[in-house]
Amino acid sequence: WVSLHLFCLFNSLFFFERCPTCMESQNLTAVSEFVLTGLSDDPELQPLLFGLFLSMYLVTVLGNLLIILAVSCDSHLHTPMYFFLANLSLADIGFSTTTIPKMLVNIETHSKSITYAGCVTQVSFFFLFGCLDNLLLAVMAYDRFVAICHPLSYPVMMNPCLCGLLVLVSFFSSFLESQIHCLMVSQLTFCTNVEIHHFFCDAPQLFHLACSDTSIDTILMYFIGAVFGGIPLSGILCSYTRIVSSILRVPSTDGKYKAFSTCGSHLSVVCLFYGTSLGVYLSSSISPSPRKGAVASVMYTVVTPMMNPFIYSLRNRDIKRALWGIIRKTV
Template sequence: MEPTNHTAVPEFLLLGLTDDPALQPLIFSLFLCIYLVTVLGNLLIILAISSDSQFHTPMYFFLSNLSLTDMCFSTITVPKMLVNIQRQSKTISYAGCLSQMGFVLIFAGLENSLLAAMAYDRYVAICHPLRYMVIMKPHFCLLLIVLSLSISTVDALLHSLMVLRLSFCTDLEIPHFFCELAQVLKVACSDTFINNVLIYLAACTFGGVPLSGVIFSYTHIVISVLKLPSSQGKYKAFSTCGSHLSVVSLFYGTLLGVYISSLVTDSPRKTAVASVMYTVVPPMLNPFIYSLRNRDMKEALRKLIVRTASLH
């Protein structure tokens, strides 16, 4: 096939999760429900935190930003898939594909960094409780958010600029429901060795450092909690980070599962189905994890719903 310059590429084809027309209505309904639950759940978390002064703490400040990130993450990928199913079309423009790829990298990286920041917050709260308010000042928390967003944006821009230099073949079929970086590179006619090296370097740097921070924080948390004399104190300490630990396990567990599935299967379509577990499922489940495991959050959500209902 003759390569074409990227400026001449009209559009990519997102093949989605299946070619079976009979399954398309089911997939549309399922993902529409998932998306609506994701947006509603995370929006309720943000509104509950912003409307109740008892939640104006570093932990809930990070949680509200995590909810906003989850909403954006789902909005970047799911609506385009729903539109394509509804229109019975698989196309996405070159600019749209690269934009989607870049924003996916930004919000995935931001979520990774936010989980590390939340782990550090729990580390300070449990291991250095007397210095908590001194260390976790509002401007420091804001600095962590800005730093996380900046690092994620730089990472995404780096990958996007490297993709811009590539030329693409006439076969532009992407066996996925969104423009994932690895899948976009596979339809390029240019040499992608540098791009692939950059992926591994960026994953080790921008992904490995936050993960190391999470592991470091929870290692010290476990050590500190085990030193507590009473079992009640241990339970109370662990309960303050139980929700976050569940979210961390869900996020990294699904990522690891997708990586392993890509190694054991040669089918890109199966890898795309597996990727649903880290792109769609965690943003939907995170609000439930934090609301169901947190008595104060459940009460705040109940008050918010009652107050909203009374207005109507």
């Protein structure tokens, strides 16, 4: 934390030296709000966008809450895999809640503004839940690796203490990343242009708006992304490489199918999450249109959290049985 504060102090002093004309204007340090341009400026599309995103948000929250409820109420689901799944559903709810409600409020009130404090808070929570999703997927991949490659040692290796510790480490690592991005954004100084061509406050967009030199911040942002994104992805790839090699050594076809079915849902979610995320950033680098990048971001910020409950509930007999049990008790 001391090094982070020293970095922020150095960044601010460095900016004072390089941009004295900017710092003479008092307007630069008094930015009270930003303008979110959203997905479309067409007034006729606003009711359609409001209904569409409200429906998707409600489905996301309801679907993930049902998974949490099923895991909590059914004693058969009190296993490490479903414990991690419940935490992933909780992270998906937070991830969607960070961006969609503010967009719905802006559409309903015909306003595009977001306060400076609200923007920084949105950046912080966006990276918190996004990184938590990333780390939990890596933890779930490790859980599947132990279950398939070391089935006899699984109850001992994946004990409740280790499961709780893995979730806590994931949360605090995500919290650390979000606070680093929050500190970087809070050190930026903005000029007269406060339009963010997105439906939420995104750190790269804020770096483009800043009138200070953000080269150090950009390098640090990519470094943090490589650490907190690349390491979990490498762990997932390593786990599934070992899983596939173990499954291929199984002599019977039924045994192979049974082993693949235990990690099929998780593999589908991993492909959806990383496929949409990488697709958005690759498309934004090829086509630098901000509006197209905002539309593409809907895939991993809205669609992926909404699809996760369907993937796990439709492909998992235990979840479906638990949900039907809850419905029967309710009726």
